[in-house]
Amino acid sequence: MHEELKHEGVEAARRDLADRTLAKIRGDLARLIYLASMRDYNTGEYHHEGLACMFTESVAGKAIASCHRDVFKRLLLCSVKELVEQLELYARTNCSSSSELAHVWAKLQPYRVTVPLECSPLASRFFVSNIKAALAILESRQLGAHREPQSALPGP
Amino acid sequence: MSAFAYFLMAAVAILGVCLLLSRRAGRRDFDREAYGTGQETFLLFGRDSVDSELSARIFDPEDLDFVAIETSRRNARQFRQERTALALDWLRAVRGQVNQSIRAHVRDARENAGLKPSDEIRLGFEFLLFQLSSGILYLVIWVCGPPRAAKLLGYSLKLAAQLRNVTEDVLPAGRYVGVELMDNKQEPRS
Numbered sequence: 331m332h333e334e335l336k337h338e339g340v341e342a343a344r345r346d347l348a349d350r351t352l353a354k355i356r357g358d359l360a361r362l363i364y365l366a367s368m369r370d371y372n373t374g375e376y377h378h379e380g381l382a383c384m385f386t387e388s389v390a391g392k393a394i395a396s397c398h399r400d401v402f403k404r405l406l407l408c409s410v411k412e413l414v415e416q417l418e419l420y421a422r423t424n425c426s427s428s429s430e431l432a433h434v435w436a437k438l439q440p441y442r443v444t445v446p447l448e449c450s451p452l453a454s455r456f457f458v459s460n461i462k463a464a465l466a467i468l469e470s471r472q473l474g475a476h477r478e479p480q481s482a483l484p485g486p
Numbered sequence: 487m488s489a490f491a492y493f494l495m496a497a498v499a500i501l502g503v504c505l506l507l508s509r510r511a512g513r514r515d516f517d518r519e520a521y522g523t524g525q526e527t528f529l530l531f532g533r534d535s536v537d538s539e540l541s542a543r544i545f546d547p548e549d550l551d552f553v554a555i556e557t558s559r560r561n562a563r564q565f566r567q568e569r570t571a572l573a574l575d576w577l578r579a580v581r582g583q584v585n586q587s588i589r590a591h592v593r594d595a596r597e598n599a600g601l602k603p604s605d606e607i608r609l610g611f612e613f614l615l616f617q618l619s620s621g622i623l624y625l626v627i628w629v630c631g632p633p634r635a636a637k638l639l640g641y642s643l644k645l646a647a648q649l650r651n652v653t654e655d656v657l658p659a660g661r662y663v664g665v666e667l668m669d670n671k672q673e674p675r676s
Contacts, residue, residue, distance in 0.1 A: 459565065
């Protein structure tokens, strides 16, 4: 009985998080970054003050973890082409340019900390490999875009 | 030398390589630190369809083609190498799980007096076929890359599924180790 109530609570917290917060974030990649940012690096537990006030700390943590897994699964199973689109969307809404995002992410590799705790090493490596490829494509596209206007200029 | 002798030599060579690779893969099963325990290596979030979808994605040529078109040769080569390594690790994990289920079956069979010899022979034969096909699959992935191995993969997985069914049939209450396998709908596009 207690477990059932707890499960219902987690479901309600999940819905609340999805409807009120995640729905307003554009793109799964941005959602993933947001959800991973609520995780404590040392304990692996999630914290969200508003959600914890409405429900309980434990229920809120479980709801965030569940949303994190769902978003990660969607990104894991999407193609590199879709990942490039996600990165472009993320860059448009969060950074100054795609090339800046590609450059900084290639160096800092922040996508590595977005992997859920329960994820297998194989799935984690697959995700990282896809993101790296998507970043390389983004960078190539930016380089191509920079070269095109130069080549369009009249010669001396 | 007759054509038959060449064929025999080729078959022996393939079998030898498969055996070598299979032993190598077997040794890696024990490398828990690098690859995790059998299940944790293969499974994503427990037993659900995501695992079979992930395997289909690993062997899907779509990403490799897209990366080859969109980026430099060096990046495309690196991506291909990463995919090959992932496919090989995935295969090791599947083999590890099948081996684990067979070991569990052998353990349980020792305590079970009502076993049928015909079922055991069938299981042994299918296990041998699985070892052979997965050994060839390992070789094909290693040499040609994951997309080319996709067709053979379907056959190996069908055998693994049969093995699972046989271990379940022989010991209905047995403690088999589940292997998440692709069903026909989720076979990789080749």
